[in-house]
Amino acid sequence: MQQPELLAPAGNLEKLRTALLYGADAVYVGVPGLSLRGTSAEMSLEDLALGVSEAHTQHVRVYAAINTFARKADLDQAARCLPDWAATGVDALIVSDPGLVRLARRRVPQVPLHLSTQSNTTNAEAVRFWQDQGVSRIILARELPLCEVGEIAAAVPSMELEIFIHGAMCMAYSGRCYLSAWRNRKSANSGDCTQPCRWEYRLSESTRPDDPLVLEEDDRFSYLLSSKDLCLLEHLPEVLASGVAGVKIEGRMKSSYYLAVVTRTYRQALDALCLHQETYRCDPNWMEELKTVSHRGYTTGFAFAEEKINESSPAIKNIQTHEPAGMVVGYDDVRKQLRMAVRNFLQAGEDMELLLTKETLPVDTRSMTDEEGNGIDRAHAGNLIRVPLPFPAPKGALLRKKTAGAKTQGPARKPAENG
Ligand code: SF4
Structure with a gap:
């Protein structure tokens, strides 16, 4: 069984160092400057270059995400910035927009391209399509069951595949949602979602504004917008059996503490699994560790269920x-x-x-x-x-x-x- 790369989010230099300390094989970061929006999940060029240098001394890879769906101004900006991003020494660029894929291939052909989960790749033909475009790894859609991940890996063995194994889930197809841009002026399309789907909402009737109906869950109803968090810790054997090259933790905007606990836990579990495949059992203490950090209840998401919508949280907090x-x-x-x-x-x-x-x-x-x-x-x-x-x-x-x-x-x- 080949051990997949454990990828951790790094919203800034401190978090990158935290991910290194607690055992990530690779980190993914936001690149600065695209469309000048300046999101809180981006690093400066100087920090990125320093982070890449520190990561490489520990044999950890750094992938830079520019997974916005680009307008013309974004493409113009990317055309100017791509050589600078490449010069930092990043090991790959994570992209989602076909225009950015084409542009990056021409401007920085030496830098491998990974396709973001926001491109929602869900089948082997789509994987082959992106392979033809020069993409070397695909982060599959979170909405895909593990059995189909395995089928895709078997059908296109020459393509590296990566999946998310932990973190927040969308109630929309990953990232294709304007709720955060609308409520908070932070766009999910820029990797800067503030997760307003997890806020508490009230529905009010126009003639009775002081008598709102709170949208909450009881035995019969659920929150309309909020999902539990993905957690595949207890299913790592199935994850590895699917043949993925990378397993990813969500959350460039999560705290260093969250990152430390989650990265460390998956590191320990993956190491144990790869060392003792025959006798491996998920240690209950690992699951308890994941419960120490802020979460909204855990779910296996779509991993074992087809056409299953995300479970909403039984508690809004x-x-x-x-x-x-x-x-x-x-x-x-x-x-x-x-x-x-x-x-x-x-x-x-x-x-x-x-x-x-x-x-x-x-x-x-x-x-x-x-x-x-x-x-x-x-x-x-x-x-x-x-x-x-x-x-x-x-x-x-x-x-x-x-x-x-x-x-x-x-x-x-x-x-x-x-x-
Ligand atoms: S608001 Fe919620 S559903 Fe929308 S992109 Fe953000 S996490 Fe996903």
Whole structure:
């Protein structure tokens, strides 16, 4: 069984480094400058070049997404920018627009092209069509059952295929939706969806505006617009058996903490599966880990069901059991103290955990200090503090706070940091 490439999202340089630390084989990033829209999921050219350089030293590949459906101005901009993007050393460009495919083939023929899931490729003939256009990998439609993924892989073995295995699902065909552009001026077509399908909506009758009907789920009804999140962790043997070359985690706008937990979990599961194929079992602790980050309930999506629409969430609120506490910025060898940048309110004595690549360790917060060594009983986001730790931890490692039981939070109006 060939181990597929584990791809993690990297909305910025910090997240790229997080993905490297927690075991991604490849990262995908947004490229700067297309149509000057400037989305929050893009890196600057300088950060991209630095990120590519750092990734390559660890033998991790970087794919740059320009998966917008381009208008003329976008194409003109792309024609100017393609050589700059290529010069950063990215390993492939992820595109969806046929015009951009053709343009990239002419302007930067040395850079491989991957076709975005937003092109909704669902059959072997479409795969052959894109192969004829010079595409070397296709990220298949999320709406495709795994059995058909396997059939396509068998029918066109010369094409690398990739699928999403984790993350948010659309209620529209992937990304072909104007809800975010309409409600938030952030376009899914630019990879910048703010997921307003997950907000709480009310339906009101025009003569009774103060008596709205809340669109929520009970035993008989479901939210009209919101899907649970995709999770194929418990089905990795079937995923690998389908013959895909890459498995992808969704979420360039998710937090570093979310990225750390999800990437680490899939890394551990894939490694275990490939090492012990015969005896492999999905460790229940992995699933529990995925429940620690903000999600809306998990579903296998379309993987095992034909013509099945996405399940809506039984609860309108996001679910999580832990939240980010901070990030390691250094280690004081003399005082045996971990230096951390706080990302949340933190109280002395509160449970905190350090996420290492292969394990999670408790960290004592009872005697935390500021950078000058003064004891403190609380810290706030943005503070630099120290906590005792007998061994060094890697810079960029994430720390989290335990919360008592499952925690819910309001509608995801700002999904960028909902990890
Ligand atoms: S608003 Fe929802 S359905 Fe629309 S593109 Fe965004 S995630 Fe998909």
